[in-house]
């Protein structure tokens with residue numbers, strides 16, 4: 001059963017009153033908890049000159065989240081087979097530490113050929129989204145080089 005709470009109570013009620021269950025139910029100012037099976041990702045695109053906050057399911061690759069959910073420009077020429085480096089992204093240091101697995105030798109070889117590589121660079125097609133990555137933040141650099149075009 002819902003109790004009527006005067007609107008003036010919402011903003012300036014004493015803490016003891018706000019602690020009552022009926023008032024807490026009316027206060028929905030706190031952000032919702034993370035959705036199970038999904039994480040938040042903040043993407044800065046130097047290509048599109050915009051920042052997007054998305055919610056993406058775990059288990060897909062970061063490249064798929066950027067391309068299919070954020071709908072930001074990313075060539076991903078080899079479609080995730082670690083053969084082009086056009087899915088290169090640069091993580092914040094804090095986000096890089098949440099990635100878990102280190103890049104493979106194949107990924108490092110491909111990163112060596114990408115422009116604007118930093119110590120927190122990864123190929124987004126090689127990063128599978130996981131719960132511990134919730135809140136990750138990264139940048140898509142504005143320079144890409146498709147290593148497949150040399151074939």
Ligand code: FES
Nearest residue numbers: 078080085087125
């Ligand atoms: S999409 Fe080609 S290396 Fe990631």
